[in-house]
Amino acid sequence: EIVLTQSPGTLSLSPGERATLSCRASQSVSTYLAWYQQRPGQAPRLVIYDASNRATGIPARIRGSGSGTDFILTISSLEPEDFAVYYCQQRSNWPYTFGQGTKLEL
Amino acid sequence: QLQLQESGPGLVKPSETLSLTCTVSGGSISSSTYYWGWIRQPPGKGLEWIGTIYYSGTTYYSPSLKSRVTISVDTSKNQFSLKLSSVTAADTAVYYCARHGAICSGVTCYFEYWGLGTPVTVSS
Numbered sequence: 001e002i003v004l005t006q007s008p009g010t011l012s013l014s015p016g017e018r019a020t021l022s023c024r025a026s027q028s029v030s031t032y033l034a035w036y037q038q039r040p041g042q043a044p045r046l047v048i049y050d051a052s053n054r055a056t057g058i059p060a061r062i063r064g065s066g067s068g069t070d071f072i073l074t075i076s077s078l079e080p081e082d083f084a085v086y087y088c089q090q091r092s093n094w095p096y097t098f099g100q101g102t103k104l105e106l
Numbered sequence: 107q108l109q110l111q112e113s114g115p116g117l118v119k120p121s122e123t124l125s126l127t128c129t130v131s132g133g134s135i136s137s138s139t140y141y142w143g144w145i146r147q148p149p150g151k152g153l154e155w156i157g158t159i160y161y162s163g164t165t166y167y168s169p170s171l172k173s174r175v176t177i178s179v180d181t182s183k184n185q186f187s188l189k190l191s192s193v194t195a196a197d198t199a200v201y202y203c204a205r206h207g208a209i210c211s212g213v214t215c216y217f218e219y220w221g222l223g224t225p226v227t228v229s230s
C-alpha cells in the first residue's frame with residue numbers, strides 16, 4: 001500500500017500570502033496524484049489532477065507540481081475561500097490512498 | 107449533470123451491519139468508463155477509501171476493511187450499495203459515494219463527482 005504523507009499538518013496564513021503544501025509518497029506514483037479541497041460540512045472537491053492540471057473552475061492561483069514521490073500544491077495569493085483542508089490522493093496502485101490532510105487556516 | 111445521493115440508517119448498533127445505498131442520476135452506472143466508490147471520514151479526521159465497484163460487479167476493497175466489506179451494484183436501479191459488517195464505534199463516520207474513472211484519462215480518472223455524504227453513528 002502506498003502511504004501519502006502530507007506536511008505541514010496545519011498552516012496558518014493570511015489572505016494575500018502564499019501557501020505551500022507538500023505530499024510525499026512512500027513509492028513512486030508517477031504523476032497519478034490529485035489534490036482535493038474540503039471546506040467544513042462539504043464533500044471534497046477535486047482541484048488538481050495528474051499532479052499539475054487544474055480541474056474545471058479552479059482558479060489559476062492554485063497550482064500543482066511534482067512527480068514520482070514528491071508533490072507540491074501552491075496557492076500564490078490566498079483568498080478567503082481557499083482556507084480549507086487539502087488532501088492528496090494517488091491512483092497509481094490499488095488500494096487508492098489519501099494523505100492525512102493539511103489544514104490551511106487563518 | 108451527474109448527481110450521487112447516499113441513503114441509509116444514520117444509527118447502527120455495535121456488532122451489526124451498516125448498509126448504505128448510493129443512487130446515481132444524470133448518468134448511467136452501467137457505463138464501461140467509470141468505477142463507483144465509497145469513501146468515509148471519521149469525525150475530525152481524514153478521508154479513507156473503502157472500496158470500488160465496476161458495473162460488471164468487479165470489486166476492489168481496502169485491505170484494512172476487506173474482511174468486513176461488501177459492495178454490490180444494481181444496474182436496473184442505477185444504484186450501488188455498501189455493507190460493512192461487525193461495526194464498532196470506530197466505524198462512525200460520514201460516508202461518501204463517488205465516481206472515478208476506469209477507462210479514463212485525466213480528470214475523469216479521479217474522484218470527480220461526490221455525493222453530499224451521509225453521517226453514520228455506531229452506538230447502542
